[in-house]
Amino acid sequence: MDKTKNKKCKNLLVKTANPILTKQDLKNFACRSFSVKKFNSGVVRFSRLYSLNKTWMKYLVAAIVGLIMSIATVLLVEVTGLYTGGFGAFLQGVARLTYSGISNSVLKDNPYIAQIIFNAMFWGLYLLLNIPLSIFAFRKISHQFVGLSLTYLIVLQGMGFVWGIIPHIHDLQIFGNTQTVNEHLANFNIQSIIFSPNWFPTEINGSWDWSQLKSSTDPGVDHNIVSTVTNENITRAFLLIVYCIVFSLISGLSYAIMFSIGGSTAGSDYLTIYWSQEKNKNVGGVFAIISSVSMFLGICMGTYGAGGIIDSSKYLGWQYFFSANLFASLVWVFLNGWLIDKWFPWHKLVRVEVYSNKVNEINDELKTIKYTHPTTLLSATGGYSNKPTKMLLSVCMIVELPELIKQIRKVDDQCLISSSYIADIDGRMSVQKQTN
Numbered sequence: 491m492d493k494t495k496n497k498k499c500k501n502l503l504v505k506t507a508n509p510i511l512t513k514q515d516l517k518n519f520a521c522r523s524f525s526v527k528k529f530n531s532g533v534v535r536f537s538r539l540y541s542l543n544k545t546w547m548k549y550l551v552a553a554i555v556g557l558i559m560s561i562a563t564v565l566l567v568e569v570t571g572l573y574t575g576g577f578g579a580f581l582q583g584v585a586r587l588t589y590s591g592i593s594n595s596v597l598k599d600n601p602y603i604a605q606i607i608f609n610a611m612f613w614g615l616y617l618l619l620n621i622p623l624s625i626f627a628f629r630k631i632s633h634q635f636v637g638l639s640l641t642y643l644i645v646l647q648g649m650g651f652v653w654g655i656i657p658h659i660h661d662l663q664i665f666g667n668t669q670t671v672n673e674h675l676a677n678f679n680i681q682s683i684i685f686s687p688n689w690f691p692t693e694i695n696g697s698w699d700w701s702q703l704k705s706s707t708d709p710g711v712d713h714n715i716v717s718t719v720t721n722e723n724i725t726r727a728f729l730l731i732v733y734c735i736v737f738s739l740i741s742g743l744s745y746a747i748m749f750s751i752g753g754s755t756a757g758s759d760y761l762t763i764y765w766s767q768e769k770n771k772n773v774g775g776v777f778a779i780i781s782s783v784s785m786f787l788g789i790c791m792g793t794y795g796a797g798g799i800i801d802s803s804k805y806l807g808w809q810y811f812f813s814a815n816l817f818a819s820l821v822w823v824f825l826n827g828w829l830i831d832k833w834f835p836w837h838k839l840v841r842v843e844v845y846s847n848k849v850n851e852i853n854d855e856l857k858t859i860k861y862t863h864p865t866t867l868l869s870a871t872g873g874y875s876n877k878p879t880k881m882l883l884s885v886c887m888i889v890e891l892p893e894l895i896k897q898i899r900k901v902d903d904q905c906l907i908s909s910s911y912i913a914d915i916d917g918r919m920s921v922q923k924q925t926n
Contacts, residue, residue: 539750545634548751552638555744556645559755563646564653566737568612569660570668570730571681573788573819574741575781575826576758578616583788583795585611590678590796609654613647620756627760638753639760646755665736666729678800682793683727683814727814734818735825742829749834758784778827785819835888839912842891844882844898846905852882855901861894885912 542548566572573579589608593601620643628636653659663669669676670683748754754763758780793815797805844852849867856865865884872879886894888911895907 539747542751548634548638548753549641551751552641552748552753553645555747556642557649559642559741559744560646560649560653562737562740563650564659565662565664566733566740568650568654569663570733571670571683571793571815572730572733572737572822573785573792573815574737575778575785575819575823576755577619577784578757579781579785579788579819580791581615581619581788582612583790583792584615586680586792587796587799590680590799593678594800605660606655609651612654613651616757617643617647623757623760627764630764631760632752635753635763638748638751639756642748642753643756665732666726668726668730668733670726675797675800675805678796680793680796680800681815682797682810683730684809727818730814730818731821734822738822738825738829741822742826742833745826745830746833749830778823781823781827782820785823786816789813789816789819838888839885839915840888840891840909841912842882842884842886842894843908844884844905845879845908846882846898846902847879848902848905849880849882852898852901852905855897856894859897861897863890885915 539551542551563574567574567582573582585608588611589604592607593604620640624636624640627639668681668683670681672682675682745755745759749763754760762780789811793813794806794811797810846852853865853867863884863886865882868881868883870879870881871877884894891909898905898907
């Protein structure tokens with residue numbers, strides 16, 4: 491750097507202590523140009539939803555989310571053979587098992603009536619189950635929490651039933667066909683993508699010939715193992731994973747939005763939220779446990795048990811249980827749980843630092859709203875001005891951060907607020923319930 495430029499840099503006037511900067515205040519650090527940039531907190535996702543004050547707006551959000559999820563559940567779950575988590579997976583299994591039974595007996599010649607009954611059970615059983623669960627949540631959690639959850643649930647289940655009875659909607663597979671290659675099972679709406687029992691080796695003089703496989707539904711026709719198993723089954727299993735990932739993104743987003751406005755997706759969420767609040771456990775972990783158990787029970791009935799009703803001599807092999815549908819549903823459970831914790835980390839804490847000359851006034855404002863979290867006022871010295879200054883330091887839950895920032899800005903809209911995750915904490919402090 492030449493002497494003239496160095497002398498010019500040393501003569502620059504530097505202002506400190508939270509100034510309202512003008513163009514004349516934009517000086518150089520080591521002769522580098524600077525400009526003022528406004529930063530918004532990105533720690534909390536859906537921060538605007540946390541601070542919705544109008545109740546009718548929360549119910550509108552719940553209804554919209556329920557409508558979107560009804561479409562996604564029909565096209566990505568009911569049609570494809572994917573199982574969702576929660577108590578819904580168990581009831582899906584009951585509906586599929588019932589459909590297989592009546593389609594194979596009393597309504598064998600009335601497939602459309604059987605389909606209506608299946609849709610009524612697929613969507614209606616979940617509503618019935620939620621009656622006692624909603625009463626439990628109404629008493630143990632909060633009234634508005636149950637109201638928002640039921641709004642979502644009624645729109646989801648009601649519109650889902652409407653979409654499900656549209657003729658030929660089950661033929662609409664947006665990413666590709668994920669039905670089982672076994673047409674006999676597919677006719678009974680049994681979705682099971684497997685690799686072994688759909689195709690059998692040829693028996694020749696007491697030994698098995700694996701060079702050519704015969705279809706279990708058409709023993710007279712030979713099929714090459716490469717063209718049937720590799721191309722068809724593996725492709726459909728891959729497509730099922732695609733459906734699983736897309737549905738995980740949509741459902742995870744829906745769960746996070748509902749939790750953010752103070753509601754839930756009902757069902758097992760009632761127990762999940764209650765348990766997580768009472769034991770201070772993360773929502774995603776509790777959700778994964780409940781969903782996994784329910785999903786296993788659902789597949790036992792809706793895929794494995796339903797196949798046994800059709801033909802117990804062929805469709806009760808272990809392959810029908812450990813199918814691609816089971817794997818994809820497990821992927822959904824854990825991916826969805828991870829996304830919920832990622833998008834709604836209500837149990838996490840943040841360290842908040844406020845740099846302002848008005849920290850006393852800010853502290854007084856926080857007292858008026860009964861902000862009771864650990865708060866400390868620190869005296870410091872300005873690095874440039876060498877004048878006394880102050881800083882406010884606090885610890886709060888991440889879901890409270892948007893409201894905290896809002897209250898601070900009422901006093902000083904020019905202060906600098908820094909927030910960062912706290913990896914661990916030992917001690918006691920009051921925590922906000924996400925259902926408030």
